[in-house]
Amino acid sequence: MAGRGEFDLIADLFAPLAAGYSGALNLRDDAALVDLPAGHRLVITTDALVAGVHFLPDDPPDLVARKAVRVNLSDVAAMGARPVGLLVAACFPRDGGTAWVELFAAGLAADVAEFGVPVIGGDTVATPGPATITVTALGQVATGAELRRDAAREGDVLMVSGTIGDGALGLAVQRGRCAGLEPALRDALIDRYRLPQPRVTLGAALSGVARACLDVSDGLLGDLGHICRASGLGAEVEADAVPLSAAARAAVAADESLLRSAVLCGGDDYELLFTVPPDRVAEAEAAARQAGVTVTAIGAMVAGEGVAVRYAGGPPEAAGDGASWRHF
Amino acid sequence: MAGRGEFDLIADLFAPLAAGYSGALNLRDDAALVDLPAGHRLVITTDALVAGVHFLPDDPPDLVARKAVRVNLSDVAAMGARPVGLLVAACFPRDGGTAWVELFAAGLAADVAEFGVPVIGGDTVATPGPATITVTALGQVATGAELRRDAAREGDVLMVSGTIGDGALGLAVQRGRCAGLEPALRDALIDRYRLPQPRVTLGAALSGVARACLDVSDGLLGDLGHICRASGLGAEVEADAVPLSAAARAAVAADESLLRSAVLCGGDDYELLFTVPPDRVAEAEAAARQAGVTVTAIGAMVAGEGVAVRYAGGPPEAAGDGASWRHF
16 A cells, blocks of 8 residues: 555544544544443444455445445344444455545545444455455444344234335346336436445334334345244235335336346345334334335234235235345 | 355354354344443454465464454453453355365354353355455443553553563464474464464453553554553663563574564564553552463653663663554
8 A cells, every 4th residue: 555554544534434432542542432321232233345246346435335334234223223333344455556445435434424423443454355344333222122033023014114126126237137227217226226225213213113123135025034033923025015116116117027036035225124013003104204214014924934925916925935145 | 155055154153152142132133232231331343354464374264263353352351341242254265165164163162162252243255355354342341441542651660461572473483484493482483373362351350450551463662652652651661571482582592683573573462561550560460360361561651752672771772663563
């Protein structure tokens, strides 16, 4: 990195992202200090993003940074927690030059500002391999009000935030599919894939209202299967009820097979999928309005096991295996 | 990975490492939950280790896992905190096979047992690049009793745990230097480089006794410079007082230049370097005895700035720049 030391790099680019959070100790100590309000517990999650696996090597570095931040904030939101800090372990390609690092830091700065969550620690190293970004996100939630995957009950209404399928369709578009779509719709889908919108405000607002919750990262049906297994229940989904964006509607209209492959089983939506007792659906909808996010009932938790889908009012069909992305 | 899914891999190899920690939610939720006792704050740190940079690509995977855990536990100890959990984001080489992953998990398991610290979360991904292991370690410390780099005061006694220089000398031996040393001494040095001994018990015991503290990872003089800058002070070190292992003594006897290059400026010792008010040195020594670790006074914090070293009773010499390793 042309004579710039690790310490200079951290001081110049990353320390400002810790400004205002005294426990970050200016990113100059061995570790950061985090205080929790009484009656709260810490929520913590980590995700690694690798160039060529989770993003394209020529994706803009600022978007890479923001995606790495957002997939983690999404996990915090899925626990019903409010995010409080980020740690960023960034392995920058040895021959990538400082411009990549500076753009990456600019992307971090943008999301630190947008979500009001400081970078309180991290590590920067040079790697002979692809850029590899591991973000750890911390949140806080009132003890007992966290949203766990194993907390669904029979009869709970199944709801999702926002629209489903845009992430996977965006990836499909980037790979040359959906060529008949209008450019504006194609761009909208690509944006959704490249820059997830974690439901940070909604997640915290659902704490104490929803029961089970997760974020849809591996695919709606596959992720719903996690809630089913963890809660010892089955689930029924009305395919027609799953909310689609205008772009996704157009894509599915042109190629009906995309409903299952990309919408129901695709990943990278980062919407919240949650279960709510029937008598609290109105409360969840009010919380969503307050957060500026739509939520939609798409089915229910039922006795039994596994996920079943009804297409166009037909009989329930088992979603079966292979309903989610796998990294290995 | 020959048909094994990420979820199976986590369930088989990593979930047992979370056993007994209910907040880990069996590694099956979006995030882990951590409770802190009243009057305590969380300490959190993250470090990334890359094959070919921080370890050799053919190093045994179990040792890689343990090194990644230990460098992070060392940072927790340096804050005076007791470790409470680990998150492990592991990027395994795509073509590395499951044997590497299984050995890696075995190394994790060994240190989970040795330090009594569960793995409470993480991520496993396949990378087209070198193995890249990012561990995040959490600790807890009584609020106000944390050991910060900026807390040294003029007149504090400067102390180190264990012996200094073994890590850098171990690396030198691995690179073919110190060829005249007895094989047993060479092996002892290599072991110290490959498998740091984080001073976990000592660190927590020094909380409330020591003032400033850090772990020696970049080199004794360079790291001491961090304490000086953070605390607005200078430091004087007696080179003859710096504790050496039998192996390091033999290496320095054979090549006196190693005292400066490897012992005083080398890295990877993971010993604690801390400052203590003169009237509490006996207390620090008692804490060290209890922890089964030696501690040695090597100098003092003084007014002014920068690190000065006295060799063999001579005049103090400024340590100068370039006194620590740099990754970039």
